[in-house]
Amino acid sequence: MNLQGQIPSRDQPAPKWTGPRMELPMKALFDRAALDARISGLAERFGGATPEFRKAAVEVLAECLAHGARVARAALENKGSGLACGAHLAFVEDEIIRAIYCCVAKYILPTASPPRLCVVAVGGYGRGALAPGSDIDLLFLLPSGNHGAEEAVVESMLYLLWDLKQKVGHATRTVEESLRQAKADMTIRTTLLECRFVLGDRALLDELLERFDQEIVRNTAPEFVAAKLSERDARIRRAGASRYLVEPNVKEGKGGLRDLNTLFWIAKYVYRVQDADALVGVGLFTEQEWRLFRRCEAFLWKVRCFMHFMTGHAEERLSFELQRQIAAQLDYAPRSGLSAVERFMKHYFTVAKSVGDLTNIVCAALEERQAKPRAVFDRFVSKLRRRSKPRDLGPFALETDRVTVPSSDVFDKDPVNLIRLFQIAARNELPIHPDALRLVTQSLPRIDNKLRADPEANRLFLDILTSPKSCERALRLMNEAGVLGRFIPDFGRIVAMMQFNMYHHYTVDEHLLRALGELAAVDLGQLTAELPLASAIMPTISHRRALYVAVMLHDIAKGRKEDHSIAGVEIARRLGPRLGLTDAETEAAAWLVEYHLTMSNIAQSRDLGDSRTIEGFAKIVQTVERLKMLLVLTACDIRAVGPGVWNGWKAELMRTLYWETELVLAGGHSSVDRKRRVQKSQAELREKLPGWSDPEFADYAARHYPAYWLKVDLPHRIAHARLLHATAVEMNSLATEFSTDAFRAVTEITVVAPDHPRLLSIIAGACAASGANIVDAQIFTTTDGLALDTICVSRAFDHDEDELRRGQRIARSVEQALRGEIRLSDVVAAKTAKASSHGETFSVPPDVIVDNSLSHMYSVVEVSGLDRPGLLYDLTFALSRLNLNIASAHIVTFGEKAVDTFYVSDITGAKVVNPARQAALRRNLLDVFGAGRKA
DSSP, X not given: XXXXXXXXXTTSOOOXXXXXXXXXXHHXXXXXXXXXXXXXXXXXXXXXXXXXXXXXXXXXXXXXXXXXXXXXXXXXXXXXXXXHHHHHHHHHHHHHHHHHHHIIXXXXXXXXXXXXXXXXXXXXXXXXXXOTTOOEEEEEEEOSSOOHHHHHHHHHHHHHHHHTTOOEEEEEEEHHHHHHXXXXXXXXXXXXXXXXXXXXXXXXXXXXXXXXXXXXXXXOHHHHHHHHHHHHHHHHHHHOSOTTBSSOBTTTSTTSHHHHHHHHHHHHHHHTOXXXXXXXXXXXXXXXXXXXXXXXXXXXXXXXXXXXXXXXXXXXXXXXXXXXXXXXXXXXXXXXXBOHHHHHHHHHHHHHHHHHHHHHHHHHHHHHTTSXXXXXXXXXXXXXXXXXXOOOOTTOEEETTEEEOSSTTHHHHOTTHHHXXXXXXXXXXXXXXXXXXXXXXXXXXXXXXXXHTOHHHHHHHHHHHTOTTTHHHHHHHHHHHTHHHHHSHHHHHTTXXXXXXXXXXXXHHHHHHHHHHHHHHHHTTXXXXXXHHHHHHGGGOSOHHHHHHHHHHTTTTTXXXXXXXXXXXXXXXXXXHHHTOOHHHHHHHHHHHHTTTHHHHHHHHSOTTXXXXXXXXXXXXXXXXXXXXXXXXXXHHHHTTOTTSSOHHHHHHHHHHHHHHHHHHTTOOHHHHHHHHHHHHHHHHHHTOTTSOHHHHHHHHTTSOHHHHHHSOHHHHXXXXXXXXXXXXXXXXXXXXXXXXXXXXXEEEEEEEEOOTTHHHHHHHHHHHTTOOEEEEEEEEOTTSEEEEXXXXXXXXXXXXXXXXXXXXXXXXXXXXXXXXXXXXXXXHHHHTSOOTHHHHOOOOOEEEEESSSOSSSEEEEEEEEOOTTHHHHHHHHHHHTTOEEEEEEEEEETTEEEEEEEEEOTTSOOOOOHHXXXXXXXXXXXXXXXXXXX
């Protein structure tokens, strides 16, 4: 049987490698001659068409695959490149597929004449670089007419690939069928852009590619570009809209490998080039930009290959656990206040930013070729109103509706223009021409100490910062161009800096820009429904400029050895005068930076019904103006942490703390105004319960202490009223209710039960026994001795119906525990033995503080440490063993860190003042974390 030209034999030279540079001898990866000999021996031993031969051949092929993967991994771990690793694996796969074809055509389905077909690699495999866990995408090209023999060969090849446990995406088509489907399907067009010959009749592939270029690609560039950019937008929305998510998707996320692929597909389609290097020749990239493209690709490929090898599958999310492992593998070390993993992730986000820069370059070039719609400064605004005629553009010009530079020396003549460009674009709501941004990047050395001290440059910058309509967008552009970090060097230190914890969703610079966006939205009156109090007081704030500066600076000292709130004060005091703030504004901004966490911490972890709490906070704040600014900053800060972090409970706590403190600072009488606010809260609820009689509602209102009416938002007050009313009608002292909140990613379990010292511990234990992790809690006692506790647990399912069934199981477990039907200690111990994996990834030193100065009646016990399933149960159980009564509890989680505060008294109702007893209290609570680590 003549297979010459169909199967590369051991005597033929290996085909020219067109993918990334190989780093290892091919024989080290795959000895084809030895493999041919082994398979030939198996055919002689068992006979080619027997099941025994197939089984033995698969075992040999699997051994070769595994050997190739081991060698490729060893090369990667020995400082090799990710692209070369992908090339190694693609080479091995090529050889395996050729060997499989040989098995089929020579031994399993031998025929007088060789079948005519072409096996083509497509997708990532077609690019000549295969990630360790990726699918194998193949196109089997067949000639026109009857091809039963060819289809039988294809089927037999696929069965062998499946026997090898390979994930194979495949299609079997003629040239005509491929072209017909490519005309209707953008995905198929994309695969044809990157297809690569593996074996068989190459003429079939050559015909397909020639006709594809002439009949489809030639006249459809705008259509393809629009489809690919739309597909990119949808993909990024699914993966997370920001490129600065702290657990990014390396393949599908913004700034990831798929963005680079998309750029290449678009460029290749529009410019009709076959080789990536040709993109420099056609003028799309400069040599420097092309080298940047290759560096980004090499870094992302290396990270992705490590992820696949370390997990054993196609894992694309760079989780916290993987971040730590890869940082160690790549030899990152702690430096300048950043841990090794934070330095690695800063490098990652810098690469993601560079991918964004390349995207802008390509999109601009496509606009020039009219292959895509033109850019706008703010797409949302542009849809709402027609842009007014541009005002004075100063030294700049307008080109295709974008601000651009009239000459290449505009920044040399006056470096202030590097700031003025963004101010003019923001003021006129115009996008900046990519040519101008390129020149900005090349002119960054012009931003020196002289420019930083220039009054006009600082005036322009402050104007950008305090313009709510455009500040976030303009500052984001400045950040991406490198201007912001050069002009404000302290900001440059936190660009692309991630915080290695589960609480913050974004890098530090992204968080600050988002916080400014939240502040601008409050200033414009766009958040009156979400932030009614902040929106109402914003127009009354005198030091508005100081507030904007403080929001930009509140986390600017992150990553330093000293506390970032304290270090940030010095930065604010130094930067304020430079930007043109008055002494009073500078001091206000510095104070806000120092105390930007205080309001949030007190609202969430202190009893706001205790006058000592309000008095202590008022002493810190001192003036109503500071209180107003701190409330607005706190709300913007929390909302910019990530989706779902801000919620109705936190809003209600902030409002309560604000109004209570405002009364003290204004010299009012808290008891009088509190009574008025309680009455207003009751009136709001009364309006929502039209079926209740006035006596019924009066009796119900009397069941709650004033703190309840001040702390609980209206939707929860309505739900509580109906639940308590139902328990009274049914004469049942124990009841539960559950609901789910997809936006906050929590499920709420509300419990009504007779109050007693171990109640919270039992509820927490029942939740732990059900595998539910408590992340928040509100605890109240009615005047008739019933506890009304609402516990929030982390959501486990995406679909509400599944999560509601889980909520029902948790609520049933709580009821069973309160009735004594289950032995909690045994069940919880079994559950918590399987401790959360966060304990291996994060380290939070446990701490216990006992403070008798924060409350008139109770000792305040603040416990912080690594969160885990069952932690709250263990803490409350330890307190009950010490015969301490928990009057109120405040449960807060910041990602992996739990901060639980308990207001406690002993069995006589007194504070814990004895030093020996305080020491025992600390020791017992710290032992809880030790037990958690052992579990």
